[in-house]
Amino acid sequence: MAAGDDLKLIGAWPSPFVTRVKLAPSFKGLSFENVEEDISNKSELLLSSNPVHKKVPVLLHHGKPICESVVIVQYIDAWADPGTGPSLLSSDPHERAVARFWAAYIDDKLVASWMQSFRGKTEEEKSEGTKQMFAAVETLEGALRECSKGEGYFGGESVGLVDVSLGSLLSWLKATEMMSGAKIFDPVKTPLLAAWVERFGELDGAKTALPDVDRVVEFAKMRQAQAAAAAAASEN
Amino acid sequence: MAEPVKLIGAVGSPFTHRAEAALRLKGVPYELIHEDLDNKSELLLRLNPLNKTVPVLLHGDRAICESLVIVQYIDEAFDGPPLLPEEPYDRATTARFWAHFMEHKFSMPFWMALWLDGEPQKGFVREARENLALLEEHLQAQGKKFLAGDSVGYPDLAGSYIPLMLDMFKELSGTSLMGDDEYPAVRQWVKEYNSDEAVKSCLTNKEQLAAYFRVKKDKYKMMVKAMLKQQ
Numbered sequence: 001m002a003a004g005d006d007l008k009l010i011g012a013w014p015s016p017f018v019t020r021v022k023l024a025p026s027f028k029g030l031s032f033e034n035v036e037e038d039i040s041n042k043s044e045l046l047l048s049s050n051p052v053h054k055k056v057p058v059l060l061h062h063g064k065p066i067c068e069s070v071v072i073v074q075y076i077d078a079w080a081d082p083g084t085g086p087s088l089l090s091s092d093p094h095e096r097a098v099a100r101f102w103a104a105y106i107d108d109k110l111v112a113s114w115m116q117s118f119r120g121k122t123e124e125e126k127s128e129g130t131k132q133m134f135a136a137v138e139t140l141e142g143a144l145r146e147c148s149k150g151e152g153y154f155g156g157e158s159v160g161l162v163d164v165s166l167g168s169l170l171s172w173l174k175a176t177e178m179m180s181g182a183k184i185f186d187p188v189k190t191p192l193l194a195a196w197v198e199r200f201g202e203l204d205g206a207k208t209a210l211p212d213v214d215r216v217v218e219f220a221k222m223r224q225a226q227a228a229a230a231a232a233a234s235e236n
Numbered sequence: 237m238a239e240p241v242k243l244i245g246a247v248g249s250p251f252t253h254r255a256e257a258a259l260r261l262k263g264v265p266y267e268l269i270h271e272d273l274d275n276k277s278e279l280l281l282r283l284n285p286l287n288k289t290v291p292v293l294l295h296g297d298r299a300i301c302e303s304l305v306i307v308q309y310i311d312e313a314f315d316g317p318p319l320l321p322e323e324p325y326d327r328a329t330t331a332r333f334w335a336h337f338m339e340h341k342f343s344m345p346f347w348m349a350l351w352l353d354g355e356p357q358k359g360f361v362r363e364a365r366e367n368l369a370l371l372e373e374h375l376q377a378q379g380k381k382f383l384a385g386d387s388v389g390y391p392d393l394a395g396s397y398i399p400l401m402l403d404m405f406k407e408l409s410g411t412s413l414m415g416d417d418e419y420p421a422v423r424q425w426v427k428e429y430n431s432d433e434a435v436k437s438c439l440t441n442k443e444q445l446a447a448y449f450r451v452k453k454d455k456y457k458m459m460v461k462a463m464l465k466q467q
Contacts, residue, residue, distance in 0.1 A: 052337065052370050066328045068336050075328035093313035094298045100305045105286075139286065 007032035008060040010046050012039050013211050014219050016111075017069040018057040020168030024076045026205035027159050028085040032059075070103060073164055086158045102143050102154065103165040110136040111169065114176070118220075119227070133184070140166070141190040148192070152199050159203070167200050167210075175216040239296030241266040244280055246273050246290045247440060248448035250397035251303040255291040257393055258307045260434040262316035304339060307393050319390045330384040331391050334374065338395035342367045346397070350409045351453075351460040361411060368419050371395075375421035381428045388432050392425075399429040400439075404446045408453060 007025060009032050011018035025032050037046055037056050049058045049065035059066045059075070066072050077088040089096050113136055116129025147154045147162065154162035173184050187194035200206055243259065243266050245252030259266050271280055271290050283292045283299040293300045293309065300309050311319040320331045345363035352360060375383070383391040405413050414422075429435060440448075449456075 052333075053341070061325070064325060064329075066325070067333055071328050071332040071336060074332065075324055078327070079324045093309050094295075094300070096312060097300045097305050097309040100308060101300075101302050104302060104305065 006062045010035045010058040011056045012037050016168045020069045021057040021072045022209035023164045024073045026209050028080045088161045099161045102162045106165045144192045171211045171216045174213045242294040244269045244292040246271045252291040254303040254393045255306045256438045258310040262314050264314050334383045334391035335394035351456045372419045399426040
């Protein structure tokens with residue numbers, strides 16, 4: 001770990017996108033300062049570092065801001081000294097394209113449908129979200145089979161961009177499993193993914209970066225109660 | 237001997253344009269395979285079974301899907317002028333950030349404003365204009381011809397739907413997105429993009445493009461109304 005890395009992460013512990021950024025330096029052996037943001041009362045630092053979106057995560061490298069989780073992860077990977085850990089992206093352009101494709105799929109399809117299942121305004125919307133989420137997970141089982149080439153990760157022998165993208169969601173997906181009773185990574189339907197979840201969760205980098213599942217469950221319940229109260233208030 | 241390059245695309249698709257312009261900018265010879273999106277070919281369904289969309293790049297026997305993934309692949313797999321800056325910080329901040337902005341923040345309100353009517357349309361026009369203001373600020377602050385430098389690059393390709401469709405916005409939507417004297421840096425960027433030699437060589441004739449959208453207008457209007465209900 002180099003001293004003068006001067007990495008500061010402006011984040012909020014519940015955000016899976018923040019977790020995604022925490023995973024990257026963990027796997028690359030980089031240290032960073034964690035600045036916890038109060039999302040309901042955004043700091044000057046956040047607003048001036050990310051004036052366009054005003055969102056976390058923001059990585060400050062020597063004080064210069066980089067925004068958007070997928071952009072930040074690729075930045076860390078490109079900039080970090082190769083001696084610190086294997087690259088999250090292959091050097092082969094086609095393998096990079098495949099990784100980027102699945103990373104985009106995870107955000108566009110899995111995250112979007114999962115959010116709908118959580119935040120949908122009607123029961124119908126929520127169950128449609130759940131249905132699409134399960135379909136996305138099945139697709140990712142096929143992706144893992146293709147990308148891993150018999151090894152343990154989407155990145156092959158070692159963790160790659162897609163592992164980080166999916167891995168960042170694990171605490172929330174496990175929390176969802178606990179709250180709904182339904183298994184998202186079913187060992188019968190999606191055996192490779194179920195094994196991957198175990199394997200990924202055991203990594204030191206994952207243990208450091210991923211928030212505690214019980215804490216996420218508590219947070220989710222609080223959010224749901226807030227949303228219900230707001231909905232009830234607006235109906236009166 | 238170089239492996240053959242084929243691009244499966246469709247007329248009027250701004251996503252196909254991104255990939256095609258990237259090939260032209262890098263100077264890569266390719267064969268364009270026209271896809272009829274109302275009657276999708278076996279080839280497309282086999283190469284892109286998940287999304288069944290264009291564009292798909294075929295390089296030898298390797299298929300690459302998703303327009304922005306394709307653009308990055310073209311930049312990395314072939315020699316030629318770089319589409320992203322070399323320096324990691326610039327790559328991340330100017331190029332990737334603004335490409336992400338174009339793809340994820342700007343495109344939705346732009347598309348919705350184009351096809352909706354009445355009050356919902358007004359809301360999206362407002363949002364699109366807020367995004368235009370952010371774009372204007374960036375272009376003015378940066379003082380370069382394009383979004384990440386003085387030549388057409390990755391973020392410009394991501395946002396190319398704007399130079400492609402701005403002229404016909406009023407006709408298709410029935411409303412105006414920007415006044416003639418508004419957002420001068422954005423207007424200049426649009427002009428520079430449309431004048432670039434490589435881009436020009438693959439731009440669909442404006443009349444053909446406008447005709448394509450006129451035909452699709454009712455279909456797109458129905459699609460966005462359905463999308464709106466889901467929000």
